[in-house]
Amino acid sequence: DADVTQTPRNRITKTGKRIMLECSQTKGHDRMYWYRQDPGLGLRLIYYSFDVKDINKGEISDGYSVSRQAQAKFSLSLESAIPNQTALYFCATSENGGKTYEQYFGPGTRLTVT
């Protein structure tokens, strides 16, 4: 089984709808991240969490919210989806510690907002 899983893998929704993307991990890592990927822009950080009680905004958090339900689960919500939130969304995890460790990515969720 994959270490980092994301659901759903694909989602089409309409403008104004609320949608939640879910991420689960079995790596035992404390740190979790949400990114979005857009062509030509690479990956941009939306939110990150160092543990259940420590959640931080990334560079593009407007229009998004997150919930860290447990060490293993980190959900991303779009309260009122808009078309420019159409993108590929990735969840990632990494070890905790005093330096930057490599991150482990889920397979991604392709979200289309019509």
Next chain:
Amino acid sequence: GNSVTQMEGPVTLSEEAFLTINCTYTATGYPSLFWYVQYPGEGLQLLLKATKADDKGSNKGFEATYRKETTSFHLEKGSVQVSDSAVYFCALGSGNTGKLIFGQGTTLQVKP
């Protein structure tokens, strides 16, 4: 602030050709540097990394050397295969936040 710049793609090569994908960075302090690869329909996978100046990361025939004097971390492979077709991301990590800053990605297409 910290940033990463990669050469624009797509890069199209014939099988067994030599590959270079340029990556330069701007950062304070002593960042760690990474190359990630994204195969079609999949998430990103760590390809290689280097954590200090002059370190060489290597994996699956790919190499990159951390050059502090030129603030670069170029990815190279001596002989590419069709199976290397993917998007390659250079990334930088600095400090104790664990955050990575990614370049825009370079698409590599290898033709038989």
